[in-house]
Amino acid sequence: MESNEKGAYRTKQREIILDYLKKCQDGHVTIDEVTDHLKNEGNRVGRTTIYRYMEKLADEGFLRKYYIEEGVGACYQYQGNSESACRSHFHLKCVKCGRLFHVSCDFLQQIEEHVYEHHHFLVDNSKTVLYGICEDCQKIEQDDEKKTGRGE
Structure with missing residues (x-):
């Protein structure tokens, strides 16, 4: 310990x-x-x-x-x-499989800076989660659509 x-x-x-x-x-x-x-x-x-x-x-x-x-x-x-590096990046949550990903991205950093500079709001990255569908789950959905003929 x-x-x-x-x-x-x-x-x-x-x-x-x-x-x-x-x-x-x-x-x-x-x-x-x-x-x-x-x-x-x-x-x-x-x-x-x-x-x-x-x-x-x-x-x-x-x-x-x-x-x-x-x-x-x-x-x-x-x-x-x-102190965790989680203060320096955002998180992505897949709504299909539930996985949580760390994402370090200059563009998201720019958004954070914009929010602070223009809206006087300090974003806490450790609590910032963007929801969507991960690459693996997108592939599964595409494969399912091909199998059922909906993807054509």
Whole structure:
């Protein structure tokens, strides 16, 4: 466990959760995904335990928490004991498969600057999510249209 995590005490369950979060640090995970993964690995850790520990890690800055859509639980990204690069990019959410992507784009940066300079509004990239359909899901839709004859 991070030695500088405030008020940390080590338990086997916390170590298992933290190890998994570190392995997933390039992506985002939900409480349910962590629960399912640990269960599939033979680790019996209760959903409530996972939720409480992940909330604690988020409060202490070790995880970044994203609210992706109303009525759906948050997802989390491990960032360790440092500020995440998520402040410098936007996020794309696929409405078909649910995946969340990081996107660094000069054009989006220009939009952010325009909003600040012309509308005096500071955009928080870590909470900015653009919704649409990812490339993989677009291909699936195109293939489905070809199969049914709608794409011709």
